[in-house]
Amino acid sequence: MSVRIRGIYTTALTHLLDDAGLDVVQASGPIEDRFDAEFAAERAAATVETTDDRQGVGVSGDAETVDRVVDLLADLGRDALWWADPLPEGAVYAGEVTETLGSGAVVDCGDGEGFLPYSNAEGRVETGDRLRVQVVEGSAPWTDGRPVLDGTIAIRGDVLTLERGGSNSTTAGGPAMLDVVAADPREGWGVSWERESDDASFDALADALSAANDRAEAVDTALDGTDPAAEVAPHRYHDGGATTWVWFGRESRFALDEQRREVTTTMQGHHRVKAGSSAASAAVDYVEALCSDPGSGGGTDFPFAVTARQFGPQAGGSLTLGHGKPDGRLITLGRADVQSVDADGTVTVEREMRAGGEYDALGTPKEAGDVAETKLKEGRWWYPTTYRDGDGETKGTYVNVCTPVEIFPDTARYVDLHVDVVKHADGTVERVDDDELDAAVEAGTVPEELAERARSVAAAVASALA
Structure with missing residues (x-):
């Protein structure tokens, strides 16, 4: 492997x-x-x-x-x-165009939607068209993107690419490379050599071509003799692999x-800081290059105060709540005003609420002038949001149980673990949504070990609030 x-x-x-x-x-x-x-x-x-x-x-x-x-x-x-x-990378579909946008078309592939840039299509693309496409770039479920499609069927790699119906590369090292490696692309496919081929041995090139030929054969087997896209879309012709x-x-x-x-100097919170922003990532590299031991003793602490001071968030700014779901989706709960940032990793934010509906599990109405105050603490498995009316009277507190909170410069990120605890305005404490957590475990989206941690945290929070 x-x-x-x-x-x-x-x-x-x-x-x-x-x-x-x-x-x-x-x-x-x-x-x-x-x-x-x-x-x-x-x-x-x-x-x-x-x-x-x-x-x-x-x-x-x-x-x-x-x-x-x-x-x-x-x-x-x-x-x-x-x-x-x-929609795994390499999979081949018969898809139907459901919408045309400025730079490409949305294609229903049956298993999900993909995006076909016009530059990847042969000819004009219109809504209702049915065509054969291949997934060439995936899209993480927590993003708003769609997998990228291409009308060209190929075996794409960093060493070489085989194109179905294509011709062998005429660039430097093209056909001559085939003579050197003593191998040929599968009939009906053309080969082009990618950047990594420059450093590969002849044996490695021959092995890569052989492996690509095997995959090309699998594509041919899946496509030859099949009904055209116009008759079967949406339909998956070929799995391609896995993503x-x-x-x-x-x-x-x-x-x-x-x-x-185990390999090199690594500051505490190296990957936690790098995940925050490209600027923070560059700063980590700089620190580690200068210092032989920049707090590399292990553990889960890292310099939150200096990181927040340098890159954010900061009081007077704003922060979104990146509310991840166990099925991979990401829901942005809106931008909140940062009230304070404490050295211990606590960030307090406020949002002004709109009238209409009720607060989840609290049963109290949302009214104009209400304010939601959320206290987020780096690394904590829960966070509370307290709702107050225009006069400052508490309408209830909702405690979200989640994976450890990470407070990045522009967003606080976590994955919601379903079970939560609420404290009503009259002081009554209630634990809610255990059934949703149980269902998530049954569905396989929350591992049992993680679910047990969520239940333990919920029990501790409920006890503390009672």
Whole structure:
């Protein structure tokens, strides 16, 4: 099982996966230097890439390798959660265009919706068109994006790409490369050599082409003799492989710190800070390059006060609540005004509420002039929101039980664990939504260990409020 890794978690994941017996390939120069080792420049059976928001990783490739990698990542911490993508990279569909936008079209593939940029389509695309497409780039479930589609069917890789119906590359090293590696692409497919081929041995190139030919054969088998897209859309022709998204919570990020610390200098909260913003990520690199031991003693503490002071949030600013759901969705609860930021990691925010409806589980009406005060504390498994009317009278408190809160410069992030505790205006304390947590465990979206932690936290909060 071979894996290519990219992004802010690369060093930690390289140590974790290599230690577990997987072959890390196509490593960057800095990683080779850090590990004082050479990594083969050969085809990867799976790729692990950090998501654009730095909250986790996407794992794509051969299903067996993807499952093995995800199993290892899931063991990092109780708050490492994962979701299989219904539209895996490499899958081929007959899709129907349901909407055209400025830069592309929304395509119903049956298993979900994808986005086809006009530049990836052959000819004009209109609503109602039915066409054959392939998933070329996934989209994490906690983002608002859709998987990217392409009208060209290909076996895409970092060493080479095989295109169905294409011709062999005419660029430098194109056909001549085939003579050197003594191998040919599958009939009906054209090969082009990618960047990683420059550093690969001839044997590795031949192996990569052979593996791509096998995958191309699987595509041909799935497509040859099938009904055209116009007759069967939406329909999946070919699985392609597997794509799974892994979200790292706070505990998991600190576990990744421990993996990285086995290899190189790693400050406390390394990955927690890096996940906050690109500027914070660069600052971490700077600190670790200057200092041989910038608080690298382990544990789950990190310099929250200085991090918040440098990058935010700050009093007078604003913060959104990134309310993750156990099924992978992310609901943004709106922007709140930051009232205070304390050195112990507590951030107090307020939102002015709109009239209409009732507050969840409290049964009291939402009225104009109401204010919601939320106290978030870095690393805590719960947070309270107290609702007050225009005269400052308390209408009730809702305590959300969740994975450990992470307070980034622009958002506080966590995953809701269903069970919550409420304190009514008359002082009555009530624990709610245990049935939803039980259902999530039954559905497999919340691991039992994490559910037990949620129940324990809810019990402790209810006891403290009584």
